[in-house]
Amino acid sequence: MEVILLMGPPGAGKGTQGDKLARARRLHKLSTGDMLRHHVREQTDLGKQAKQLMDAGDLVPDELIVDMVEATVDELAEVRVLLDGFPRTTAQAEALDALLARHQASLTAAVLLDVAQEQLIARLLKRAQDEGRSDDNETTIRNRMNVYNEQTKPLVDYYDGHNVLRRVDGEGSIEEVFARISGVLP
Numbered sequence: 001m002e003v004i005l006l007m008g009p010p011g012a013g014k015g016t017q018g019d020k021l022a023r024a025r026r027l028h029k030l031s032t033g034d035m036l037r038h039h040v041r042e043q044t045d046l047g048k049q050a051k052q053l054m055d056a057g058d059l060v061p062d063e064l065i066v067d068m069v070e071a072t073v074d075e076l077a078e079v080r081v082l083l084d085g086f087p088r089t090t091a092q093a094e095a096l097d098a099l100l101a102r103h104q105a106s107l108t109a110a111v112l113l114d115v116a117q118e119q120l121i122a123r124l125l126k127r128a129q130d131e132g133r134s135d136d137n138e139t140t141i142r143n144r145m146n147v148y149n150e151q152t153k154p155l156v157d158y159y160d161g162h163n164v165l166r167r168v169d170g171e172g173s174i175e176e177v178f179a180r181i182s183g184v185l186p
């Protein structure tokens with residue numbers, strides 16, 4: 001049983017590092033952002049409810065996110081999960097604790113990728129050019145930073161209080177950051 005959570009502001013490298021880590025440790029990567037983008041593409045009810053919020057850089061309501069995550073985790077025979085972009089609020093973190101308790105699982109580590117704010121904006125603007133994500137424009141990026149600072153950052157203290165927080169310097173090459181992450185995991 002292994003549950004690793006990747007935390008950090010938008011542009012910190014959660015997606016890239018999450019892919020590598022999931023492959024290396026044979027974890028099922030669960031990215032709520034990727035799942036939501038899939039729903040938007042498929043124009044499901046959830047996708048229709050989420051699209052405007054995502055385009056504005058606002059969070060999708062907790063109940064919708066928690067239902068979506070629970071449906072996926074319940075499908076997993078063995079709990080080996082890497083969480084990317086979830087939880088993002090205290091309510092989601094509490095729902096995750098309850099979900100893990102139901103599976104007799106606990107969090108292995110919450111890895112926080114630390115990157116300076118100017119670096120983040122530069123990375124996101126570059127990603128906008130490379131990938132064309134509809135929420136990677138400057139106005140939305142600034143809102144996503146604010147949303148992170150106000151709603152998600154409190155989780156750093158939450159996980160520190162649970163003694164599972166591992167801070168990692170997220171600046172440097174993909175390989176350097178990956179080595180640091182691997183170094184803080186059991």
Ligand code: AMP
Pocket residue numbers: 010032033034036053054055057058059060061065084085086087088092135144
């Ligand atoms: P991401 O790819 O993780 O940056 O997520 C893209 C967008 O999807 C976010 O800006 C939110 O609008 C939405 N989203 C993803 N994960 C969550 C979550 N755990 N809670 C609420 N909204 C989310």
